[in-house]
Amino acid sequence: xxxxxxxxxxxxxxxxxxxxxxxxxxxxxxxxxxxxxxxxxxxxxxxxxxxxxxxxxxxxxxxxxxxxxxxxxxxxxxxxxxxxxxxxxxxxxxxxxxxxxxxxxxxxxxxxxxxxxxxxxxxxxxxxxxxxxxxxxxxxxxxxxxxxxxxxxxxxxxxxxxxxxxxxxxxxxxxxxxxxxxxxxxxxxxxxxxxxxxxxxxxxxxxxxxxxxxxxxxxxxxxxxxxxxxxxxxxxxxxxxxxxxxxxxxxxxxxxxxxxxxxxxxxxxxxxxxxxxxxxxxxxxxxxxxxxxxxxxxxxx
Amino acid sequence: xxxxxxxxxxxxxxxxxxxxxxxxxxxxxxxxxxxxxxxxxxxxxxxxxxxxxxxxxxxxxxxxxxxxxxxxxxxxxxxxxxxxxxxxxxxxxxxxxxxxxxxxxxxxxxxxxxxxxxxxxxxxxxxxxxxxxxxxxxxxxxxxxxxxxxxxxxxxxxxxxxxxxxxxxxxxxxxxxxxxxxxxxxxxxxxxxxxxxxxxxxxxxxxxxxxxxxxxxxxxxxxxxxxxxxxxxxxxxxxxxxxxxxxxxxxxxxxxxxxxxxxxxxxxxxxxx
Numbered sequence: 001x002x003x004x005x006x007x008x009x010x011x012x013x014x015x016x017x018x019x020x021x022x023x024x025x026x027x028x029x030x031x032x033x034x035x036x037x038x039x040x041x042x043x044x045x046x047x048x049x050x051x052x053x054x055x056x057x058x059x060x061x062x063x064x065x066x067x068x069x070x071x072x073x074x075x076x077x078x079x080x081x082x083x084x085x086x087x088x089x090x091x092x093x094x095x096x097x098x099x100x101x102x103x104x105x106x107x108x109x110x111x112x113x114x115x116x117x118x119x120x121x122x123x124x125x126x127x128x129x130x131x132x133x134x135x136x137x138x139x140x141x142x143x144x145x146x147x148x149x150x151x152x153x154x155x156x157x158x159x160x161x162x163x164x165x166x167x168x169x170x171x172x173x174x175x176x177x178x179x180x181x182x183x184x185x186x187x188x189x190x191x192x193x194x195x196x197x198x199x200x201x202x203x204x205x206x207x208x209x210x211x212x213x214x215x216x217x218x219x220x221x222x223x224x225x226x227x228x229x230x231x232x233x234x235x236x237x238x239x240x241x242x243x244x245x246x247x248x249x250x251x252x253x254x255x256x257x258x259x260x261x262x263x264x265x266x267x268x269x270x271x272x273x274x275x276x277x278x279x280x281x282x283x284x285x286x287x288x289x290x291x292x293x294x295x296x297x298x299x300x301x
Numbered sequence: 302x303x304x305x306x307x308x309x310x311x312x313x314x315x316x317x318x319x320x321x322x323x324x325x326x327x328x329x330x331x332x333x334x335x336x337x338x339x340x341x342x343x344x345x346x347x348x349x350x351x352x353x354x355x356x357x358x359x360x361x362x363x364x365x366x367x368x369x370x371x372x373x374x375x376x377x378x379x380x381x382x383x384x385x386x387x388x389x390x391x392x393x394x395x396x397x398x399x400x401x402x403x404x405x406x407x408x409x410x411x412x413x414x415x416x417x418x419x420x421x422x423x424x425x426x427x428x429x430x431x432x433x434x435x436x437x438x439x440x441x442x443x444x445x446x447x448x449x450x451x452x453x454x455x456x457x458x459x460x461x462x463x464x465x466x467x468x469x470x471x472x473x474x475x476x477x478x479x480x481x482x483x484x485x486x487x488x489x490x491x492x493x494x495x496x497x498x499x500x501x502x503x504x505x506x507x508x509x510x511x512x513x514x515x516x517x518x519x520x521x522x523x524x525x526x527x528x529x530x531x532x533x534x535x536x537x538x539x540x541x542x543x544x545x546x547x548x549x550x551x552x553x554x555x556x557x558x559x560x561x562x563x564x565x566x567x568x569x570x571x572x573x574x
Contacts, residue, residue, distance in 0.1 A: 054573040071422045084412030089324035102420040104304045
């Protein structure tokens with residue numbers, strides 16, 4: 001797979017504080033990649049370095065085979081920078097068209113692209129409005145729209161759903177899933193649920209380094225069962241009788257994590273559903289594998 | 302799929318120009334300029350030009366306030382234009398400092414620069430904004446110049462090539478004089494984070510530099526020629542010129558503008574956005 005991002009020995013300091021320290025990172029084309037970490041872990045700094053907004057103190061940053069910030073990346077790299085706002089005095093469509101024109105599109109193509117990206121973020125009806133008239137969430141969607149102008153090969157999104165209502169957050173996730181066939185997304189977010197749904201790989205930044213890299217592969221030996229009621233004692237005795245059952249763990253008042261032997265009981269999930277149905281026990285969700293939160297924070301890594 | 306550099310500069314300068322006519326901030330700039338020039342033309346240029354049209358004035362024509370040689374002004378085809386020339390030379394640099402202070406800093410504090418810098422180089426952005434400011438100031442200057450010409454016709458001037466040539470001279474020479482002030486504001490705008498701070502620092506630089514040089518010249522007279530290198534140093538000499546007399550004093554503002562732009566580009570390339 002093509003290497004989209006290649007960072008070697010990347011160090012960035014702000015005053016005496018080293019935000020990134022000798023960070024090595026390679027991102028390849030493919031499924032969306034999540035960037036997680038505590039506040040101040042260096043996520044936004046890393047994305048700013050990749051966009052060329054700031055320069056590293058040491059190390060090398062290459063994006064799509066070029067030095068970060070190179071004009072050769074025009075149109076190939078899209079980004080949603082944190083807190084970037086459009087000019088409030090001009091209309092949405094007008095500003096998107098300017099950006100598209102600067103990206104190298106013809107006037108007709110820029111109008112067409114503007115309509116396309118505004119439709120993607122459900123802002124077509126507001127195309128003629130001034131940015132000052134938009135709500136915070138709408139401004140965020142507009143900033144996402146500009147990141148999708150043209151056909152970027154790599155899109156960096158810093159907190160894309162922060163401030164969005166649940167409906168538009170879901171619409172954005174669907175949009176990313178749809179577009180990720182043609183381009184690679186790198187998403188920085190604190191929303192692990194969202195990242196779990198979207199991303200194939202999760203990079204965890206801690207103290208300026210990649211502390212952990214988690215590949216989101218389906219773990220067949222673990223099931224997570226979310227129930228409707230806390231009264232599940234009768235269920236546990238039945239589960240113990242199922243072939244392949246290994247152990248259970250209560251991870252929250254309504255959630256059980258069940259381990260089983262995937263070799264001897266590949267249809268454990270089917271059997272479990274049958275038991276739930278027979279006993280009339282309601283459940284909200286059944287999913288495979290550990291949650292991203294558990295993988296990141298309970299692995300002892 | 303890349304836009305040629307000159308097209309990027311043209312598009313960016315057009316954006317700045319549209320800001321003058323399509324935004325509230327632009328309308329305020331237009332309104333303030335129109336109001337100021339209306340007051341100046343109505344209450345200063347009209348009475349003074351009528352006084353200068355009196356042939357008897359030639360007898361007593363001399364230096365006014367030690368700066369302006371009235372005899373030179375009388376060589377202009379119309380007094381309205383010569384008075385406009387004086388006022389524009391004094392006021393336009395101040396307007397340039399005030400109106401072009403937000404070239405970079407306003408968009409940087411809002412984060413808009415980050416959206417542009419994904420698509421164009423920083424040098425294109427800075428030069429495009431600089432050209433845009435010149436386009437805006439050129440438009441404002443042209444509007445006020447047309448008002449002065451209208452005043453001249455109203456006071457009995459006949460349309461002549463000489464008059465139009467003098468008007469063109471006014472526009473070209475004042476614009477050239479504005480170059481270093483607009484470039485200085487590019488630099489201030491790169492260094493600082495708000496228009497207000499940029500204006501304040503520009504005022505400090507423009508007023509403190511002559512004082513510092515004066516003190517230095519008191520002790521080391523050898524630094525005296527440096528006064529001639531300050532932004533606007535050629536303006537007193539230009540005040541006493543008549544149309545198309547000499548291009549020589551304009552080498553200084555052009556050189557200063559190039560130097561300040563080079564410094565702005567250097568600083569902008571190194572600053573985080």
